[in-house]
Amino acid sequence: MSDPLFEVDESGEDLTRADTAVAAQLSPAEKAATREEHVRLAEGALVRGDDLVAGYVPGVNILRGCDFYLQDGELVGIIGPNGAGKSTLLKTLFGLIPVRSGSVTLRGEDITSAPAHRLVSLGVGYVPQNNNVFPSLTIEENMQMGVYLRPKTFKERFDYVIDLFPLLGERRKGKAGALSGGERQMVAMGRALMMDPSVLLLDEPSAGLSPAYQDEVFIRCRRINATGVSIIMVEQNARRCLQICDRGYVLDQGRNAYTDTGESLMHDPKVIELYLGTLAKTT
């Protein structure tokens, strides 16, 4: 308990003994969210974040010792309440926020706080939740922006993207700004895919879309994953996300609360009660 990051305890109580007692009764999904289990399971991971502490304002940590890993070929979902730090975790993995302690690795290479352009050239694609297309450019121009580091590959990559999202081919000369929210989401994902990434980081790809489009996005994500792209997906639509992901993390207050297969988390009584409750009752 000498970790200075966790020394500030508002209640002033010594939690050491209570923590030990609680640890003995952890469910499998809670146990897998502990550091020891993470270290054991994250061996050889494609992307790995260890004990991450990061934040925006000096003195305020949003991620407070968060562990994460993605194995090659996996689709991993991150769910949790609003403000839990899900977007912050993605931004931290993509080097957009300085890491105060902990590390991020890609295929074992340290990429902690590496600049975004370097990560893109290493095969990491990031699609932020908002402002993720250039509205005044055409779809085709948006795709060209996506491949600016390797312009010669444009045609081959655009063909791949059109195969996934035929609409982007049909509307290639149209301005991205004229598209609906769902169509823009396709442009944003398509643009990230132009660089032939091995990992895609998606921040709430289904947010703000009609139910039909939401479903479409989840199906596309599975298809993209099936073409060999590993995916990290943050989602508000927790139940749907857990249905399609191989593994999931429940993030709460900047730390992993639970982690397991999507299927197990979806049926975990505690996860249902705390994080899927309302959804579970309505569906």
Ligand SMILES: Nc1ncnc2c1ncn2[C@@H]1O[C@H](COP(=O)(O)OP(=O)(O)O)[C@@H](O)[C@H]1O
């Ligand atoms: N740019 C920012 N500057 C300061 N605080 C921020 C910023 N972005 C997010 N936060 C804070 O970080 C916390 C976690 O935010 P976020 O990672 O966006 O949560 P989530 O994606 O899980 O809803 C929130 O308390 C939020 O207010």
Ligand SMILES: [Mg+2]
């Ligand atoms: Mg968010």
